[in-house]
Amino acid sequence: MAGVYEAVLCALSLPGVGLMEVVMEPDMCCGEEAAAAVRELQLILQALGTCQGNMAEGQLRVDANVSVHQPGEPLGVRTEVKNINSARFLARAIDYEIQRQTDVLESGGWILNETRSFDYKSGFMPEPNLPPLIVYDNKTVPAHADPQQVVNIDQIRERLPELPNVRRSRLVEQYGILPEHSFTLVNEDGLMEYFVSVARETKAEPRKIIGWIIKDLLGLLKQHSLNVSQSPISPMSMAELLNLLEAGTVSSSAAKQVRAIRGGNKKVLNKLIGLVQRELKGRADPVQVKTILEEKTL
Structure with missing residues (x-):
């Protein structure tokens, strides 16, 4: 007699991983505004080290509640669009x-x-079963509670790193740069630290530093598919170049040529070698000229 076997299927979704839900106020008027809010949330999660907020990998999903109404009238009946997995799809x-x-x-x-x-x-992505979470602050935490067993929001707040909006405000206030430039510095990984390092080592105005970093450095990095940490031009080298420019030792054109050479542009280096050869009527050793130019510019 054949036995009868029953199969029990158990769906395990992110076992042991906590699920955090963030609810925003109904004050957005279009898809792009909501998408911008989600991108900002991703930056906050990354800054806190909570997660990378990678929507494609399920680290962050969005449910959108949508309603329409005439100005001055109450909010309309809402619908909920569930489980959206990218900011672009959200918009x-x-x-x-x-x-x-x-x-x-x-x-x-x-x-x-x-x-x-x-x-x-x-x-x-179903929610995992989570135990109740009770959050305290310094005023409400029980007197004899074990710090390891309670969540004190004030203590957590003290340990928080600087969040993206605070970074942008500080950059604008401290360095007098434009708000849109602060967004570029904060959004590009490592670029704010690069800017601060350069500003610390040069007498050039912050807005002039911004121009060189955003227009020249970022352009160079994108041209060679590099990120900021892979930049062939260190913050110290950029600061030295700006100091020479401020002192009038080099012109803006010459400074850009130096920047290009430091960025690995061989065409500019070869052009300078050619100019030296022309001035010396071909009597100079090209290899030696190349070595000297590299020593002076790199």
Whole structure:
């Protein structure tokens, strides 16, 4: 007699990994604004070391609640678009849902309070079972509580690193740079530290430093598919170049040539070798000229 076997399927999603939910106020008016808020949240999570906020890998997902209404009237009936896995999809999903609801209302219909899906391929990430979490502050924490067994929000706040919005405000206030430049410095990994290091070692105005870093250095790095940590031009070298420029020792054009050579541009170096050869009527040893130029510029 054949036996009967029952199979029990158990879905384990992120076992042992805590799930944190962040709820934002209903004060966004379009998909791109919501996407910008999510990108800012990603930067905050990265700055805190919570996670990388990689939406494609399931580290961060978004549920969008959308409703439309006339100015001055109460919020309309909302729908929820679940489990969106990229900021770009979030913007598209919200804008689509705004238009859909508008079309329904203008045609005399009504909006159902329902849950909708933007893309069936996005998958589903169920919540794991979590124990209750009680959060205290310095005023409410029990007197004899074990610090290892309670969550004191004030102690956590004291250990927080500088968040992106605070960094941007500090850069604008301390160095007098434009807000849009502060976004570039903070958003590009390692670029703010590079800027601060250069500013510490040069007498050049911060806005002039910004120009060289954002226009010249970033352009060079993108041209060679490098990140800031891989820059062939160190902050000290950039500061030295700016100091020469400030002192009038080199012109802006010459400084850009030096920057290009330090960035590995052989065409500029060969051009300078050619100029030296022309001035010396071909009597100089090209190898020796190249060595001297590299010593002076690198």
